[in-house]
Amino acid sequence: MTLIEHLPVLVITIPILASLLILVAGWWDRRFCYPISLVTILSQFGAAVIILAQVMREGPIRYHLGGWAPPLGIELAIDSFNGFVLVTILLLAAATAVYARRSVEHEIGPEKTVSFYVLFQLLVTGLVGMTITGDIFNLYVFLEISSIAAYTLIASARKPRSYLASFNYLILGSIAGGFILIGTGNLYAATGALNMLDMARLLPASFELATVHAGFLFLVIGYSIKAAFFPLHIWLPDAYAESPSAVTILISTVMSKVSVYALLRIIFTIFTTAYIIDVFPVTGFILFIATVAMIAGAVLAIAQSDLKRMLAYSSVSQIGYIMFALGVANQVALEGGILHILGHAVMKGCLFMVAGLIIYRVGTSRLSDLEGIAKVMPISCAAFALAGASMIGIPPTIGFMSKYYLVLGALEAGHWAYAAILLLGSLLAVGYIWRFIEIAYFRGNRDGGHRARTLEAPASMLAPMVVLALLCLFLGIFVEGLMEIVGPAAALLLGGA
């Protein structure tokens, strides 16, 4: 009983200890690393499900670390919104962990396995910490844990270009970290509090101060860099394309989602809708940038000649959809946005897994080299088609449901033009998804000879991919059950505290 009570903190600290165990056990024998990592992440996932169930049953959990109540101490605050995000990210992390073993053997090399798994574990833990903390400075600390682990994991591909991609990400990520620190400092100067709910309580008194506006801008810009929101996405394509497959999956699905989560949390919980609509009206601007991001990301994705790079630009476009919900800022649109956090994580995870499998088997992800690949990798390409359908928004997939709610919300708020642009963005998604489908299924008849044998990857890599592909479908069909969590989460964001 008491253990359940302490679950929010154990879900962070036990993995920290587990990462030390991976280090020590890996010193002894490298084969211990992977099982420990897998078991830890799976049990984290189990704990997250229990936490979410408890939140839905008994309301928000507030765990005071050290027994010190908020203005003095740090608290972990879990409500339906971040409980949902927590389960989402750990679901994807667990899928990635299952997938990682063969991919790591193939891409990292044996002498770096131990440190790879230690950092992998720390990255997941940092992201979990970011998700459930209720203190704005603690958020920064966990952000930096995950960022430093991510910089190195990107470079762990040990290709010359991956070092450059990692360095560029490090520079931009540090600028983002600096901005977040300045923004936090400005808010701290205005209120004296660091706890999010405490800050939300004190902030309305000083809404008119330029300090608060500056703090808002810095926090939003900083987290937008981390989330790769459109004009600030320049680090993303290289980082995604040059890192090892397992890392690409993790950072593209989990890390960008947690940054978006942090953005939503800061804007809606600390500043509240009253601030972004009446005091410092930015919703219109965010909506505009979000639609530009959708279109520009999709167009850039169509222009790519490499599968991983194409999917990376597609992420830029999809982050635009989530930010679209932020710009509309009403109940229905936010439901769509939160649903898209899960939906995009699942489908982009599946698509990058397919790309990773292709690299594992074929050794390249250049689209021109993949003609007729569907004949030798039928399961992977079918999974790509299913997840791609979800990306486009074909019913009854999860991608359709989230876009449906987004459009509905936009119409409700009277943004007819923006709703039309959103649909146009979906059409552009057909462009890049269809390109791969066409190359994989309908080309390459002329030299089918040398690929007679099936090249399907090992089961431990196929299984998580198939599960995610099926989830794209089933989450869409059984969306009613999800709405019972997403609905209250959206209401909670709009209601302020």
Place this chain on the structure above:
Amino acid sequence: MRKNVIIKTISRLSVPFIQVFALYVIVHGALGAGGGFQGGVVFAASFILMIIAFGLTCVRQRFSYRWIVALSALGITIYATIGLLCLIPGGSYLGYGSIETALGVPHLHGYLIDAVEVGIGITVMATMTSIIYDMSDRGGESS
């Protein structure tokens, strides 16, 4: 490496003082200016001085990678385990007060803070040294 008697002698003399000072800074954290980070960094500075004066190979013979990595893990383990121990008497994580009341020892809270600071100091010292080892291993010698 060129023999340089003055540098070697001076570092041989000053390293113990630096290390004692580092320990003082760590342990003195609860009473005055000081703490685990500062002390850990000062301690690591003594290793850096040794590496500059005697060369990496000489230092590494005495403190191998293995020890350094084990120490950096040990520091976090001390910290996190003290945090977990606080759960046993029913307190929350890192709530040292619960152990103090459970055992009935006065000022235990302060001593636990000292223990935590020692953990921080060990990790910071070991990690800084490990980073210096890795960085000075590169360059001139090979490749």
Place this chain on the structure above:
Amino acid sequence: MKLKALLAVLFLGIILFWAVGDLPAFGDPEAPATQYTGELYIRSVLPDIGIENIVTAILASYRGFDTLGEVVVIFTAGISVALLLRRGGRL
């Protein structure tokens, strides 16, 4: 590159200059941060914890979780450097 840098600097500068006017003056004892949490910590460390150094008390006890995170940050950096630079060995 220079132009981009100048634009970024200009942008950052304008926001910061704009914010300065509303920040508390240097050393102002009436500043919200000092009045609210600062005073609270100074008053409660001695009865709550009983050690002299207020910074250490906050660091290790009130905000101990931040410090745990910070130790993990430096550990992460150590492992990162080992992954990037170390030749051979077990790591």
Place this chain on the structure above:
Amino acid sequence: MIEPLYELFFARYNYWMAIILMLIGLYALIAKQNLVKKLIGLNIFQTAIFLFYISLGEVRGGTAPIYLPEGVDALYVNPLPHVLILTAIVVGVSVTAVGLSLIVRIHEEYGVIDEADLVQELRRR
């Protein structure tokens, strides 16, 4: 006329110093071609932020936040920014360490650490 100027510039000179340093750091971070100089810019930028935080906690006439012996009536500065910055310093050190080791690897792979040269190298390959 003098009063608002005094209020903006001299009563808040600490922020101006921090802002100037931040801008210098950010400029170096983006404009410098040499990767090591970029990291130096990053360090200046971060240190400026630390200065900003620490000066937020200053109280006129206050002493360091370590309790003086009983009976001495003392005014202490705000301890919280010190704690936060202790954390942020460690983060800055860690990022610098990772950045430097990346530069070492880039130098080993390409033989140059200047962006213009790197672009040339990438084109050549």
